[in-house]
Amino acid sequence: QRCRTEYEAKDQAAKGDEVTRKRFHAFVLFLGELYLNLEIKGTNGQVTRADILQLTGSVLEDTWKEKGKTDMEEIIQRIENVVLDANCSRDVKQMLLKLVELRSSNWGRVHATSTYREATPENDPNYFMNEPTFYTSDGVPFTAADPDYQEKYQELLEREDFFPDYEENGTDLSGAGDPYLDDIDDEMD
Structure with a gap:
């Protein structure tokens, strides 16, 4: 019941004061921990962890970079080690490889290109x-x-x-005595 109440107040919490935002942030982390601790037989929680990292990886990495931490490098290295492990299922390996690929593409973020320039023969091959x-x-x-x-x-x-x-099509524009132009209906003139 309390989780539902906290969740329903998410819009207010996101716009609230700093204490309210921190409380909501803690709630979201709590939900993440619950999700991580779900028991899914055969995967040791790898699937759920990968899902959470896929959703939060960009924010985590940005935050850690601001603080000068290299935690994401360590996490990705661990993921690569799991992929190399023979005990890991093919589906889990594929999911983890996609996660590593997502991270290498800057978490799928596309940055705006440079400012618009007028096309010239020097800068535009087309x-x-x-x-x-x-x-x-x-x-x-x-x-x-x-x-x-x-x-x-x-x-x-x-x-x-x-x-x-x-x-262009070779027709005479002079008009007088031209059989082509003489056949044209006078109403069209």
């Missing part, structure tokens, strides 16, 4: 990925990534001036 491909008069393809881009692009622009009355 900078020219969505650039159009042009062709020279000889049919040689080129893009903005090409060192001779300016020269080739200028040549392309000059070529467009040879046919000022035609669109």
Whole structure:
């Protein structure tokens, strides 16, 4: 009954004064100890300990690092020794290996990347990925990534001036006497 009462007051305890928070912290540690001492045949409590460490490992390690302690290193070393032990079941070994892997990935935490920078050809290998491909008069393809881009692009622009009355698909834009344009309904104009 008392555990239920303490648990139901968790929101108030988390926002309460320092004494209330410490009391709730002690309650959580008590629950952890109860969980650790559950008897599960065949595992010697390894599964429950691993579960608790998985949930609390990041906080424990951060707290210990602030105090200059290396307790987490010792715990991980012990876990690795258990994994090497022949008496350990395959399932327990796999669970413990996943725990070691979780710790090596900084407990699954992802830190924000550096500040946003404008993409440039020097810092983004995909900078020219969505650039159009042009062709020279000889049919040689080129893009903005090409060192001779300016020269080739200028040549392309000059070529467009040879046919000022035609669109990309080759249609004459002059309009008069064009059978294609004459068939267009006047209502569409």
